[in-house]
Amino acid sequence: MTSAIGHFTILTALCVGLTGAGASFYGGWHNRSDLVAAGRAAVFLVFGLLTFACAVMIYALVTHDFSVKYVADVGSRETPLYYTVISLWAALEGSILFWGFILAGYATLVIALHRFRYREIMPYIAGVLLLILAFFLFVMSGPGNPFVYVPHPLPDGPGPNPLLQNHPMMGLHPPLLYLGYVGLSVPFAIVMGALIAGDARQSWLQLARRWALVSWCFLTLGIIAGMWWSYDVLGWGGYWSWDPVENAVLMPWLVTTAFLHSLQVQERRLMLKTWTLSLVVAAFLLSIMGTFLARSGVLESVHSFTQSAIGPVFLVFLGICLVCSMALLLMRSQQLEAPGSIDSLVSRESAFLLNNLLLVSLTFTILLGTLFPLLAEATTGQRLSVGAPYFNRIAVPIALGLLFLMGVGPLLPWGATRLDETVRRLVIPALAGLLTVIVLLSLGIRGTPLLLVFALVAFVAASTVGAVVHDVNSRRRNTAEDFLPAAAHLFRANPRRYAGYLAHIGVLFAVVGIAASQSFSSTASATLNVGQRMHLSGYTLDLAAIRSDPQPNRTVVDSILNVSTGGRTVGSMSPSINYYPNSDQPVITPAVHIAATQDLYVVVRAIDRRLHWVSVQVYVKPLVSWIWFGGTIVGLGAIMALMPRRRRQTAEERVAQVALPEPVEVPG
Amino acid sequence: MRRMLAIPPVAVGILLLLAYGFGRDPAFIPSPLIGHKAPAFVLPSTRGRRVSLNSFRGRPLVVNFWASWCVPCKEEAGAFVNAYRRFHGRVEFVGISYEDSSNAARSFMKAHGMTWPVLSDPGQNVAISYGVTGIPETFFINRRGVIVEKRWSVDQQSLVNGIAGITGGSG
Numbered sequence: 001m002t003s004a005i006g007h008f009t010i011l012t013a014l015c016v017g018l019t020g021a022g023a024s025f026y027g028g029w030h031n032r033s034d035l036v037a038a039g040r041a042a043v044f045l046v047f048g049l050l051t052f053a054c055a056v057m058i059y060a061l062v063t064h065d066f067s068v069k070y071v072a073d074v075g076s077r078e079t080p081l082y083y084t085v086i087s088l089w090a091a092l093e094g095s096i097l098f099w100g101f102i103l104a105g106y107a108t109l110v111i112a113l114h115r116f117r118y119r120e121i122m123p124y125i126a127g128v129l130l131l132i133l134a135f136f137l138f139v140m141s142g143p144g145n146p147f148v149y150v151p152h153p154l155p156d157g158p159g160p161n162p163l164l165q166n167h168p169m170m171g172l173h174p175p176l177l178y179l180g181y182v183g184l185s186v187p188f189a190i191v192m193g194a195l196i197a198g199d200a201r202q203s204w205l206q207l208a209r210r211w212a213l214v215s216w217c218f219l220t221l222g223i224i225a226g227m228w229w230s231y232d233v234l235g236w237g238g239y240w241s242w243d244p245v246e247n248a249v250l251m252p253w254l255v256t257t258a259f260l261h262s263l264q265v266q267e268r269r270l271m272l273k274t275w276t277l278s279l280v281v282a283a284f285l286l287s288i289m290g291t292f293l294a295r296s297g298v299l300e301s302v303h304s305f306t307q308s309a310i311g312p313v314f315l316v317f318l319g320i321c322l323v324c325s326m327a328l329l330l331m332r333s334q335q336l337e338a339p340g341s342i343d344s345l346v347s348r349e350s351a352f353l354l355n356n357l358l359l360v361s362l363t364f365t366i367l368l369g370t371l372f373p374l375l376a377e378a379t380t381g382q383r384l385s386v387g388a389p390y391f392n393r394i395a396v397p398i399a400l401g402l403l404f405l406m407g408v409g410p411l412l413p414w415g416a417t418r419l420d421e422t423v424r425r426l427v428i429p430a431l432a433g434l435l436t437v438i439v440l441l442s443l444g445i446r447g448t449p450l451l452l453v454f455a456l457v458a459f460v461a462a463s464t465v466g467a468v469v470h471d472v473n474s475r476r477r478n479t480a481e482d483f484l485p486a487a488a489h490l491f492r493a494n495p496r497r498y499a500g501y502l503a504h505i506g507v508l509f510a511v512v513g514i515a516a517s518q519s520f521s522s523t524a525s526a527t528l529n530v531g532q533r534m535h536l537s538g539y540t541l542d543l544a545a546i547r548s549d550p551q552p553n554r555t556v557v558d559s560i561l562n563v564s565t566g567g568r569t570v571g572s573m574s575p576s577i578n579y580y581p582n583s584d585q586p587v588i589t590p591a592v593h594i595a596a597t598q599d600l601y602v603v604v605r606a607i608d609r610r611l612h613w614v615s616v617q618v619y620v621k622p623l624v625s626w627i628w629f630g631g632t633i634v635g636l637g638a639i640m641a642l643m644p645r646r647r648r649q650t651a652e653e654r655v656a657q658v659a660l661p662e663p664v665e666v667p668g
Numbered sequence: 669m670r671r672m673l674a675i676p677p678v679a680v681g682i683l684l685l686l687a688y689g690f691g692r693d694p695a696f697i698p699s700p701l702i703g704h705k706a707p708a709f710v711l712p713s714t715r716g717r718r719v720s721l722n723s724f725r726g727r728p729l730v731v732n733f734w735a736s737w738c739v740p741c742k743e744e745a746g747a748f749v750n751a752y753r754r755f756h757g758r759v760e761f762v763g764i765s766y767e768d769s770s771n772a773a774r775s776f777m778k779a780h781g782m783t784w785p786v787l788s789d790p791g792q793n794v795a796i797s798y799g800v801t802g803i804p805e806t807f808f809i810n811r812r813g814v815i816v817e818k819r820w821s822v823d824q825q826s827l828v829n830g831i832a833g834i835t836g837g838s839g
């Protein structure tokens with residue numbers, strides 16, 4: 001019964017979605033407000049139906065209705081309620097259902113918030129969103145049906161994959177990533193809608209920017225949460241492994257980052273419009289490709305869902321999206337011709353341009369590395385894998401280049417260069433970088449790339465702070481305000497710029513955390529009997545006890561270690577090995593003592609059946625928490641950039657009023 | 669705008685590449701032993717006899733590395749029992765237990781009705797010489813002692829196909 005209700009709901013939503021898309025496009029084309037309204041209603045109705053379908057699935061999961069195949073695959077009577085509910089996205093079919101629900105939620109928000117402001121393009125935006133929704137509903141109605149009926153259900157199921165019920169972060173990491181990933185459909189739909197409508201104005205780009213920023217914020221937080229999960233759960237002491245599916249998330253993030261930057265050039269100098277729109281399209285296509293990679297079983301990955309028939313369906317959808325969006329961009333290219341041009345190589349727009357080239361090259365090399373195993377096999381028949389050495393070799397120099405631009409960019413003026421002024425403002429940041437190198441050398445730290453990273457971090461930090469101080473002082477000269485009120489006014493007048501700076505500072509924290517934890521980690525391993533101790537980097541770890549704790553869904557074997565440093569007690573840590581009845585592979589859970597300066601990370605590698613001894617590996621990893629802190633700051637920056645600002649003219653509006661020879665920097 | 673025309677070929681290339689990925693198993697690693705003589709072994713069976721590869725000379729042989737603690741081994745045990753019933757006499761079967769105790773292996777064999785010889789491999793030396801990376805792994809060896817095919821977990825059909833490859837017929 002439950003599966004019939006669920007399946008019927010999906011089929012109804014598919015019909016509503018397709019009809020609504022047709023109504024929206026036809027109504028938009030022929031100016032039929034009744035049809036446009038019907039399209040809007042279809043969006044709301046699909047959202048309602050998908051919410052209901054998700055509720056039906058959660059009900060089936062919670063009531064252990066094993067006549068629904070998805071519940072029979074991932075459910076179990078022993079799994080705690082929390083993990084039962086979140087197993088909605090623990091496997092393929094449920095994750096597609098959840099995906100559709102989020103997309104419908106986004107579509108509803110977009111339509112509800114903007115239907116009066118963007119009347120000309122809204123029908124097409126609704127139409128594109130409904131078509132994307134219809135695709136996901138089509139997948140759910142056939143090849144990836146979450147509501148398949150099991151005629152003779154078993155009394156119990158296996159429960160979710162042990163790795164997915166081992167950490168509460170599973171409740172956060174996938175939804176954040178889905179919110180980010182799915183959110184990329186919205187700017188894509190806005191761009192497509194505007195291109196279909198032939199609307200050459202500027203304002204809808206702002207709309208695309210806001211929604212791109214929303215999904216960029218979620219993607220950032222989702223990536224950070226995923227890194228944390230990997231660090232805190234998988235027990236390998238790392239947080240990023242260049243896994244194909246990690247890359248699949250990183251690529252849209254990089255492209256969206258490029259978009260958020262190139263948009264500023266587009267606004268200020270009316271340049272790069274086709275390029276900017278292409279980035280929105282590319283981010284969306286990469287998100288669909290990422291979904292495909294995670295779900296088709298084409299590449300080997302820790303994130304792979306079980307192989308399924310939906311791979312080809314996704315590939316066809318990807319092809320259709322690619323052809324349609326490219327065709328639209330090419331058809332409208334005449335309208336998008338850029339009137340602006342770069343006046344000086346040393347200017348803010350050229351820094352943005354270079355930033356875009358670096359971000360897109362990075363994306364492309366990651367794409368190449370991710371797909372290279374397929375390419376090599378297709379051409380030479382050789383099996384090979386592309387691992388961290390390739391990606392690090394490519395990513396580190398590009399990341400250094402981006403860091404440098406992050407420092408120089410805010411100090412460069414738009415348009416023509418005032419070179420002497422720029423050089424003068426670069427002196428202090430350059431000195432900060434130099435001083436950092438001297439201090440690090442005197443501390444005995446060697447290695448050119450590492451010194452370069454820290455020098456650039458100091459350079460960017462000084463230049464960013466310098467840029468803010470410069471802006472505040474300029475204002476104070478005119479208004480005679482105190483520093484803080486002047487800063488507050490500046491922020492309110494232009495939250496985007498200062499939110500951007502804040503995100504940059506967050507990136508710096510993350511960069512320092514990554515560089516330090518990759519370069520200065522130390523590790524030791526030992527086999528300890530109860531009562532024995534080991535030492536690493538000033539820490540002493542005493543094995544106090546080994547305890548076996550049977551729980552409803554698993555047996556947890558804890559090794560309790562009392563940790564002290566310099567005679568001071570740090571606390572008790574209990575890394576564990578968890579045994580799940582549905583899996584013969586025990587799941588190791590590390591214990592991590594997180595601190596501002598360094599993490600102590602303990603993982604059990606082997607354990608005696610009679611609980612007499614354990615083999616543990618201990619890592620001391622400096623500044624890892626800076627990555628989580630930095631990532632959160634970047635997310636905060638994105639939220640602040642979404643705050644409304646005082647109305648300011650865009651370059652296009654200014655050009656429309658007076659033909660200014662040179663757009664002038666408007667202070668504040 | 670002309671530069672944008674370079675995008676469609678690249679995009680089509682990527683799509684074709686992704687399409688190529690279907691139907692292939694990304695975890696599959698070809699064995700360098702295919703087409704070569706199977707590494708020799710002399711091992712004690714769970715019944716206490718010593719069994720060597722040479723003792724199967726002149727007959728097609730299926731060698732299965734397995735353990736009682738391995739879930740896919742449980743799943744494929746039924747397929748092996750069926751294949752043994754069907755092909756016994758024309759094809760030899762031998763199991764080599766991997767990181768397992770003799771008692772556990774014996775009770776697994778009893779539970780699943782496995783009646784062909786199973787050998788224990790102390791130190792996993794034979795598994796190493798066959799390049800076993802994870803179990804189950806099954807090697808199909810022809811009359812001349814040459815490895816024709818290697819598979820991970822097998823089902824009824826892939827077992828029949830593998831056997832056809834070493835007997836030279838559909839069996």
